[in-house]
Amino acid sequence: DQQVKQNSPSLSVQEGRISILNCDYTNSMFDYFLWYKKYPAEGPTFLISISSIKDKNEDGRFTVFLNKSAKHLSLHIVPSQPGDSAVYFCAAWVFGNEKLTFGTGTRLTIIP
């Protein structure tokens, strides 16, 4: 049973427009949600996180929204830049459990 789901394997967005990546989860016990970004031939790097007690967290061009009632979170990137082209993983974490649960990833391509 996949507890964290990213239903869109790929997404293409025009440079300068908004990119919206979605993630759904099933476990209501998750305390934190994280987004990781991965370039080819590199390991994932942490991008932004949000606590389950918040509904929004913003860091520069990146904003993560959390809708607990819908068990849904999204990552907004605006404006999108060519360097944002990568695979984005959604992950979730339960406090006290050192295990992060990852989604399958969404490949974002920014079109110049």
Place this chain on the structure above:
Amino acid sequence: ETGVTQTPRHLVMGMTNKKSLKCEQHLGHNAMYWYKQSAKKPLELMFVYNFKEQTENNSVPSRFSPECPNSSHLFLHLHTLQPEDSALYLCASSQEGRAGGELFFGEGSRLTVL
């Protein structure tokens, strides 16, 4: 020096070979992890070490054998692997108890089993 270093970056081995993957972290963290990334699958947690003690073995076949000699080094010993074990193996580290569960990943070791 990067935070988490993995060697080798690429490895090709036959099913009867024995090889090892190495991971080293320079971040002073006390928890280290092995993850497996296969195509079109979520990152799969394999092993967790906290303060050099293995705290999780996520039903990993015995042909994968981890070793954590100290809190900075982690190995994954490989023996009689199968072609379906071909994947990207990622090492990560974190500071146990740190809110948010943020992991710092290495660049990965791409393994191909022939």
